[in-house]
Amino acid sequence: MTVRRLADGSWESVARREASEDMNIPKMLHRRAREHPGQVAVERRSPVGDWRPVTIDEFLAEVDTMARGLIGLGLEAGEHLAILAPTSYEWALLDVAALSCGAITVPIYETDSASQIAHILADADVKIVITASSQQADLVESVRTDGVRMVLALDRGAERLLSQTALDVPLDRVRSRTDGVA
Numbered sequence: 001m002t003v004r005r006l007a008d009g010s011w012e013s014v015a016r017r018e019a020s021e022d023m024n025i026p027k028m029l030h031r032r033a034r035e036h037p038g039q040v041a042v043e044r045r046s047p048v049g050d051w052r053p054v055t056i057d058e059f060l061a062e063v064d065t066m067a068r069g070l071i072g073l074g075l076e077a078g079e080h081l082a083i084l085a086p087t088s089y090e091w092a093l094l095d096v097a098a099l100s101c102g103a104i105t106v107p108i109y110e111t112d113s114a115s116q117i118a119h120i121l122a123d124a125d126v127k128i129v130i131t132a133s134s135q136q137a138d139l140v141e142s143v144r145t146d147g148v149r150m151v152l153a154l155d156r157g158a159e160r161l162l163s164q165t166a167l168d169v170p171l172d173r174v175r176s177r178t179d180g181v182a
Contacts (some may be wrong), residue, residue, distance in 0.1 A: 005040040007055055026063070026100040026178045033060050044089045059093075066097035067177075068169040069162025073128065073150060077102030077177050081126045084108040084117070084140065085132035090154055094130055102177035110136070116142035130158055 003013055014036075023031075032039065033056040041056040075081060081098045083105060091126045098105045106124045108117055110132075121129070122145045129151045131137045137153035144151065152158035 001020050006051070007040055009053075022113070024099065024178070026096060029056065029063070029096065030178075031061055033057050042089060042092065054089075055137045062093050063096045063100060064171060064174055065166045066093050067100040068160075068166035068171065069164075070128070071101050071173055071177075072165035072169045073162070075101060075103050075128055076137055078104065079127045080104050080106050082106040082108050082121065082124070082126040082129040082164055083131075084110065084112075084129060084136050085154065086110060088132070090132070100174055100178050114139060114143045118145065121130065121145045125181060128152070130154065144171045174176065 002015075003011055005011055037055070037057050037180060040067045041058050041059040043051045043055050044054050070081065075098070081094070081103050083091055083094050083098075085094075090121050092159075095105050106126055108120055109128075112120070118142060120126070121140070121143065123146050126145070127147060127149050128141050129137075129148060131140060131151070133155050134153045136158065140148075140151050146147050152161065156180040
């Protein structure tokens with residue numbers, strides 16, 4: 001048994017289901033959304049500091065937008081997207097979005113030095129880097145390797161850019177990539 005929180009703030013016990021072999025994280029989240037559309041997935045801190053529940057449907061809508069945006073920016077299945085940010089709602093969105101479009105996420109710790117970041121970028125053959133702050137983006141730019149096509153910062157409008165770019169990418173392109181991920 002597992003316990004889940006509903007959108008109205010109440011809790012419910014449900015039987016736990018095992019994942020099948022062809023399941024991946026994006027597919028599991030979509031199955032959960034079909035089965036429990038009003039289920040609270042996470043709580044997100046608002047700009048004024050209070051916490052707001054986010055349902056699985058709302059979370060996946062944002063994931064789909066970010067995935068379409070990443071595809072629109074040229075991220076191909078099997079390529080590497082680095083995320084340099086604290087653990088946050090945005091990090092989770094980007095991580096699942098990258099997985100949804102068949103990409104591989106490469107986490108970079110905020111405490112990593114410039115030389116460590118340079119090594120990670122080169123070793124993982126990172127194509128796109130998304131950072132939480134402009135300062136982090138500037139650090140990445142200072143050690144950017146030839147393979148890195150783009151460095152974006154969340155505080156410089158990366159989410160807005162991804163949302164705008166997503167308008168040109170049909171959702172079917174994300175779904176076909178999600179289905180191709182083992």
